[in-house]
Amino acid sequence: MKMSRKKILIAxxxxxxxxxxxxxxxxxxxxxxxxxxxxxxxxVVDGAGSQTTYGVETHARTxxxxxxDARKKNILTYTEKxxxxxxxxxIAADWDGKKQWWCLTQNGRMLETGVETxxxxxxxxxxxxxxxx
Amino acid sequence: xxxxxxxxxxxVRRMTQVALMAALMLGGQVALMAxxxxxxxxxxxxxxxxxxxxxxxxxxxxxxxxxxxIYGFGMWWISYLYVWSILALLALRLRAMQSSLGWAVLSGGxxxxxxxxxxxxxxxxxxxxxWAYFVAGIPYDLVHCVCNFVLCLALFRxxxxxxxxxxxxAPQP
Numbered sequence: 382m383k384m385s386r387k388k389i390l391i392a393x394x395x396x397x398x399x400x401x402x403x404x405x406x407x408x409x410x411x412x413x414x415x416x417x418x419x420x421x422x423x424x425v426v427d428g429a430g431s432q433t434t435y436g437v438e439t440h441a442r443t444x445x446x447x448x449x450d451a452r453k454k455n456i457l458t459y460t461e462k463x464x465x466x467x468x469x470x471x472i473a474a475d476w477d478g479k480k481q482w483w484c485l486t487q488n489g490r491m492l493e494t495g496v497e498t499x500x501x502x503x504x505x506x507x508x509x510x511x512x513x514x
Numbered sequence: 515x516x517x518x519x520x521x522x523x524x525x526v527r528r529m530t531q532v533a534l535m536a537a538l539m540l541g542g543q544v545a546l547m548a549x550x551x552x553x554x555x556x557x558x559x560x561x562x563x564x565x566x567x568x569x570x571x572x573x574x575x576x577x578x579x580x581x582x583x584i585y586g587f588g589m590w591w592i593s594y595l596y597v598w599s600i601l602a603l604l605a606l607r608l609r610a611m612q613s614s615l616g617w618a619v620l621s622g623g624x625x626x627x628x629x630x631x632x633x634x635x636x637x638x639x640x641x642x643x644x645w646a647y648f649v650a651g652i653p654y655d656l657v658h659c660v661c662n663f664v665l666c667l668a669l670f671r672x673x674x675x676x677x678x679x680x681x682x683x684a685p686q687p
Contacts, residue, residue: 389616396623400659403626407652443646493589493639497650500642 422506445497484512535562535573540580551658556621563605565681574598593632614670622663629655
């Protein structure tokens with residue numbers, strides 16, 4: 382199948398328009414206040430097994446949004462790198478040295494989603510556990 | 515010059531090509547993994563499809579299994595079972611196209627829809643989870659689109675020339 386230059390330029394224009402449409406979807410979906418208020422619980426379990434519980438009120442749709450709200454309200458601090466939580470409340474997961482990572486669970490059940498893709502509901506509870514290996 | 519090789523020798527040769535294609539895809543992925551959504555696998559799938567035809571599917575699935583073995587067989591892995599094959603099928607369909615701009619548009623478009631395609635398995639967790647996954651990934655998809663487009667525009671022609679030369683003596687499926 383031969384493709385003329387005109388067809389290729391039309392395809393390029395469609396690609397640019399599609400990219401613009403995706404930008405619009407992202408901007409509209411990321412606007413705060415588009416969702417109901419939820420009260421969720423975050424539990425941080427450190428390497429020694431001691432738990433600290435934080436309550437977060439948020440309009441965010443996802444756990445990632447709720448974490449950002451929690452950070453804005455100085456409820457807790459965390460660091461994220463390429464979608465992975467690397468540090469919470471000053472406790473850094475040392476993957477390179479000690480093979481530590483923050484395991485995300487909901488009521489003890491490991492989640493298949495990351496913080497940005499976990500959709501939250503009122504009353505949800507999530508645990509971040511410093512895990513080795 | 516066409517050579518009359520025994521059938522077994524051709525099979526071994528094609529298997530070796532599949533293994534080498536998969537190794538190049540995996541090596542390229544691992545080498546660039548520090549840069550989010552900047553990858554060479556899309557370009558390699560397109561180039562290998564044009565040079566080795568349907569044999570690319572063997573390489574794609576070896577690559578997919580190796581990715582799972584290295585990074586774990588999570589939800590994302592399910593999408594790998596079809597995303598790279600979709601790109602290979604599109605490249606097969608468009609294999610007569612000569613324009614590197616055209617291939618760059620295909621590669622860029624693939625980068626743009628990558629997030630939507632990989633969001634499909636998350637429908638098992640509900641439409642809201644799949645939508646959240648898709649929306650959270652949009653900035654990465656845009657980066658993926660631009661990087662794929664630029665990389666393909668810059669490297670398609672020279673790499674295709676090299677592979678065509680190598681593939682001239684290779685058996686065509």
